[in-house]
Amino acid sequence: MDDVLKFMEDHREDILEDIRYLVEADSPSLDKERSDRCGERIQELLERHFGKRAEVIPEPDYGDHLKFEYGDGEETILILSHFDTVWDPGELEYRVEDDLAYGPGILDMKGGLVQAMWALKAVKELGLPLNKKVVHLFTSEEELSSPVSRHVIRRVAEGSSAVLVTEPPEVGSGALKTARKGSARYTIRFTGQSAHSGNNHHEGASAIRAAARATEYLESLTDYDKGTTLNVGMIRGGGKLNVVSDQAEIGVDVRASTIAEQERIDGIIKGLEPFMERTKLEASGGISRPPMERTEGTAELFRLAREAGAEIGVPLEETSVGGVSDGNLTAAMGIPTIDGLGAVGVGIHARNEHIVISEIPKRAAIFAKLLVKI
Incomplete structure (x- = not known):
């Protein structure tokens, strides 16, 4: 088995436990107190896995944003994740049924957030080579169209070589998103x-x-x-x-x-x-x-992601979708941006929101390999 995929398979239950830990911390976009509690759990995971915490970007009206940096290099890869959800506290509960894990925000997008964290952990633990600094930005009000964090995202993204967004892939096909309206x-x-x-x-x-x-x-x-x-x-x-x-x-x-x-x-x-x-x-x-238009840079990112998938036997396709994400903001800056790198599942903003547990190691491995290839 591929070394990166084996690492993820060996730690599948650990990854799922981290996902549970975040999902059980309700974080509605308009509830600063609960959002900050969820942000503190992200900090605890970062400290556990990397031995350091993220920089806090204070926000008076919404949850504080977090900026985590790993590695060195003149160029930067930016990972975009949000931890707010559309659900009121206690409206949904975390549960596991067979190969599916349910819960508020588990698909959109706490599952993808944790997968990206473990992708970077695999790079660290396996000694995989990185020639760029990785910045992981966690924001707290994306579900409200990022009224404040859009300015933070643009500032942090300035000069980045690539942006990777941990929203889920297209439902059904699992395709990555290279364009959005x-x-x-x-x-x-x-x-x-x-x-x-x-x-x-x-x-x-x-x-x-x-x-x-x-x-x-x-x-x-x-x-x-x-x-x-x-x-x-x-x-x-x-x-x-x-x-x-x-x-x-x-x-x-x-x-x-x-x-x-x-x-x-x-x-x-x-x-x-x-x-x-x-x-x-x-x-x-x-x-x-603005639209996230497919560019030559985006096409190159998808080519690298497809190579990563092929190395572990996962064929990847690309698609254009009508929904929007924070990736729209960075793509409009002219930065190659690829979306849909998060958890596989069904039910965004629906009561049956869930992820497929057996897909977690594969998608996390693809993310880790993509970081190295970039």
Whole structure:
């Protein structure tokens, strides 16, 4: 058996125990106290495996971020992991059933976080050669679109040779993610003129009607061939049925595959004119995460990952997905970025969230080999 894979197989139960230790520390994005407790458990694991703790990047409103450095070199490999979850405390519990381990955030993404930690431990224990410094950044509010850590990520990523993201691979295929759509969100508020719907209907200008016309127009901009989707996922307005509404608003989610297309749609939304006479509209919001576009650098990272997989008999494929991650941020900086290097499983943000235990050693071994190959 391959030495790296054997190391992971020999320590499979230890890796799973570390995963359990983090999963049992609930860490909702908006709960700083619990997030910091989970961060302390990450520190304990780092101290146990590497003899030192991570640098704490204080955060007053969310959990503190952690920056761990290993090795030396003029160039840097950045590993991105987040430890916040979408689950309220006690909402889900850790449990094991046959080859599956369940729990809040176990797939998204505490399993992948621990696998990456053990990949670096394998490099250390087996004396594998590294010619670059490895920086592992642990953030606490990715599920909220990284409102604060995005600035930390960009600062830490500056000058990195490669970025490895420990989100899970594609469900079903296990494919690594070499491209992701970008996301943007907007709120559009409509103001009309109220009137009695029976006596003076003609004097009114319905904000709801204007919002409906805007909804039809915006969703018509969806172009599946380009990979562009616009979804009006929220609409509200009015109140009493006998009053022409003078207030309404809609919420719009936009996904696009290229920065150029994302910016084109952004310009359209911010340049919208009223859809009805005697109404006004105001659009707020904007681009949240740019697309993670597949580049030659990303293709090279995937080639190395595929080689690593082939060495232990795991054929790897690549894919493009519609969801976003922190990898979108580093890819937009021009840094080769590959995603989906985390745990194999099913149920992101679902009550059946779980990982496949027998896949842990393989994916951790691939990660370790990829570090060395880079």
